[in-house]
Amino acid sequence: MTETVVHVKTIEQWNSVLDVWFEQGYYWNLEMNKKDFKKSRFNLGSRQLGLNVWGNDEISYWSSNNYNGDNLIEYADFMAQQEKKVTTYEVTQEQFDLIEQIKKAKTMSLMRGISEHFSSLENIPVGNKAILRYIGGDETIEFKVKEQLYRLWRVDTDGDRVYMKFNYGTPAYISNKDFAFTAPLEEIKKWKTPAWEIEKAD
Known part of the structure; x- marks a missing residue:
């Protein structure tokens, strides 16, 4: 995998980059909590997050923001790359209808819909995280009805x-x-x- 270092400006961007990498199965190396957002590092001034630096499939950061390699990109460019990577899950018509019904709900009924249908959502074999990301508006996740056989x-x-x-x-x-x-x-x-x-x- 290519070395990637992302320059972020806000804590939201920091969290968003980590969300993407955690979802892809990457994590911090030599840390007790490998999927912690490490907000304290952002608060101490770090604005550079790296992946696969030094040839390891792991997340890293630069406390002094002194990364000077060729693979430094801005947050917007990083997210544009991610938008091209759409993951499609096939579900039954009934499961698709349920997911769409919950997604179209307004804020309060959205939470109620998730709560009321949680056991049905858990039985959809794509994982809760993908479903919740889709319901929350993540455009890198899509569902389609698999052809009935x-x-x-x-x-x-x-x-x-x-x-x-x-x-x-x-x-x-x-x-x-x-x-x-x-x-x-x-x-x-x-x-x-x-x-x-x-x-x-x-």
């Missing part, structure tokens, strides 16, 4: 539920749904016969 099932002569699969291009069946043929609805409909039923795949 379907499979075909029927009951065999033994009364067991089986699922369609393919063996060398020929339809067959299997009892384990995890190995069933799955596809979008339009494709699944092409293989449906009166013997087979359509269901949503997990």
